[in-house]
Amino acid sequence: MAQHVRDIMTGDPVTVEPQTSVAEVARIMRDEDLGVVLVTDGDQLRGLVTDRDLVVRSVSKGGDPERITVAGACSDELVTVSPDDDLVQAVQLMREHSVRRIPVVDHGHPVGIVSLGDLAMERDPESALGDISAARPNA
16 A cells, blocks of 8 residues: 555646636646646646636636636645655645645645545545546546
8 A cells, every 4th residue: 555645646737827717727627637737836836726616716707718817716725745745644634624636746846636536546446436536537
């Protein structure tokens, strides 16, 4: 069983700059089959945006998604872990902060994401969440 975040994280996260349009981020998510994209300023992590964030924090408020930037839709109070952190710590942080995904950073630079699905596949691959996380996308 994996012991560190690096053992189960999804590496090479997709990143966008804060001025990227909501529509462009949605297209990236569709094309790359992603539910989350990291928002960076240069190579420093600034935020995280999920498909749900795009809908709730942006599209539902109206306006032109081609002109609205992702800066207003992203979560900017982030909880992060490092690749060398213990998985138990990642689980504790997810519970404490009620989050499903945590960016993995190494000296301030995003290097991956660890998700509830990653943990389920590692800890209990026969669980419903493990099955769903391992399944091919239905889009």
